[in-house]
Amino acid sequence: MLMLMVISFATSVRTVAARPSVNNMENHFTAGNESEEVRLAAIKRLLEVFGMDDPPAIHEHKQPPQYMLDLYNTVADVNGVTKDPNLLEGNTVRSFFDKLHSEQVEYRFNLSTVARTEKILTAELHLFKLRPQTKLALNQHHFCQVSVHQLLDTSRINNTQEKKLLSSRLVSVHSTGWEVFTITQAVRSWTSDEGSNLGLYVTIRTLGGSQMDMNLIRFASGRNHHQSKQPMLVVFTDDGRRSTALENTGESDFTTTPSLPYAPLSGSPSRSVRSVDYREEDGMSLPCQRLPLYVDFEEIGWSGWIVSPRGYNAYHCKGSCPFPLGQNMKPTNHATVQSIINALKLIKGIETPCCVPEKLFSINLLFFDDEENVVLKQYNDMVAGSCGCH
Incomplete structure (x- = not known):
């Protein structure tokens, strides 16, 4: 969840390019309370997610080898999401x-x-x-x-x-x-x-x-x-990185990756049509569901060295986990017990379970490194495949 929050933060900013230019340095947050220091820290953290200390140099006029393009298209869909984790040897x-x-x-x-x-x-x-x-x-x-x-x-x-x-x-x-x-x-x-x-x-x-x-x-x-x-x-x-999602889910989980957000898990159609956000004025909200969260590499300033994809939908989980938790909300046993304790008010201060990613998928990046080599790298746990109450 922390990683998704960082991505959400970074995508809201029109940041400097991989090698900052004068024009890019003029970009700034529209929100007055966001500082340059925070922005740089967010981009640095995002680079760490991708296993880099600094963004590679820009090679906009270089052409990647056809072999690498074909390999990328074999292992990834149009959004960069891994088709099958067994297609690629290593990561x-x-x-x-x-x-x-x-x-x-x-x-x-x-x-x-x-x-x-x-x-x-x-x-x-x-x-x-x-x-x-x-x-x-x-x-x-x-x-x-x-x-x-x-x-x-x-x-x-x-x-x-x-x-x-x-x-x-x-x-x-x-x-x-x-x-x-x-x-x-x-x-x-x-x-x-x-x-x-x-x-x-x-x-x-x-x-x-x-x-x-x-x-x-x-x-x-x-x-x-x-x-x-x-x-x-x-x-x-x-490189030795392991995915908990890979270890805990079956192979069939990766055979299809929905391209559209999941429909609400429960709740009346009228409420779903009216809004996808919390109704804070009456304390009501939609049930736990998956919503879009698009990461645009051009907005982040990385399009000069990333070949594919140009961006990807990370999705995020949002909504309430009200009592009683049905199986359509994919609750853990712990979440079910917690919702019961909360509903009965048996213990003071116990909140309802949280709406979080229940399944995560990996994405693939095809990019140039500083030596003009083309690299295909697979990053685990980058896309929320489904959401549940935990």
């Missing part, structure tokens, strides 16, 4: 572009943004295979052996071995498109010892073991080809 996916930009088959990736505390689950090297430049020997070779090696520091291991085989498989000579190689072992060693990251080396050989003609088998490089075809490393990790 974080990062894409890295090659830093060497070499014309040769050698690649290096900067993994400094991956924390040592994160568990490396899977790492994949994505290479785009181009069409052959020559038809020479096409009829002689239909497949080739592509192998990915980890480059080693021979002075540290004290032997003559210069590279370590990570992945190897047959690739069609005639094909074009993405080829994916699993290199998890190398990435785990690089994240535990940054100095061991000397890069990767790819060899291409005929089935007989001889060197392949480089005009026949070519992979796109970062130097000569469009960003959409550049060599890319994709790393799946888990």
Whole structure:
């Protein structure tokens, strides 16, 4: 509930952008009693919810890799809400572009943004295979052996071995498109010892073991080809965050996520039509229900680095939990007993149960980090899926 209150507070403000400009600094609260100090504290707390100390730099003109866009659309609906928690391995996916930009088959990736505390689950090297430049020997070779090696520091291991085989498989000579190689072992060693990251080396050989003609088998490089075809490393990790909602609810809870607010759980239609707010003048209110609470990342000033979604509906719970509590209000046993004690006035000062989120869903954010890497991250307990009296 505290997190939702912070979001509600933050969304009511037209705040500074990720890297504040002069114009953005002129923004302020319309309410006279809200201070700049409180606003900054609210934004800082919201960043902490998303696991950040500061907002990343703005990369408005950068295009995310199509693979990351497709992955986001696979795991999230149009509002960013997780379709199924089992679709994504871990809770974080990062894409890295090659830093060497070499014309040769050698690649290096900067993994400094991956924390040592994160568990490396899977790492994949994505290479785009181009069409052959020559038809020479096409009829002689239909497949080739592509192998990915980890480059080693021979002075540290004290032997003559210069590279370590990570992945190897047959690739069609005639094909074009993405080829994916699993290199998890190398990435785990690089994240535990940054100095061991000397890069990767790819060899291409005929089935007989001889060197392949480089005009026949070519992979796109970062130097000569469009960003959409550049060599890319994709790393799946888990940062150790757990969701109580995930642990306490069944898989079926995530199969559908309503896009509209729940109807009131009880109460007369006439009262529902008149107002969705408390009627303080007569002490009456609507029963516990779920109401919209839209978080607009553009209003917060984060649209420059967040790719998707542009915002999401967190929803919030509001309403009364009057005696007697019916099962449609999803009360806990404790709430039922508390409502009885309150109704009978057996103990002075006992309030009615509170209307709170009964089920929570996760959302997915696709964004650029400070190194221009595109990150897909799943955040637990961000959307009130239903409300109940607790």
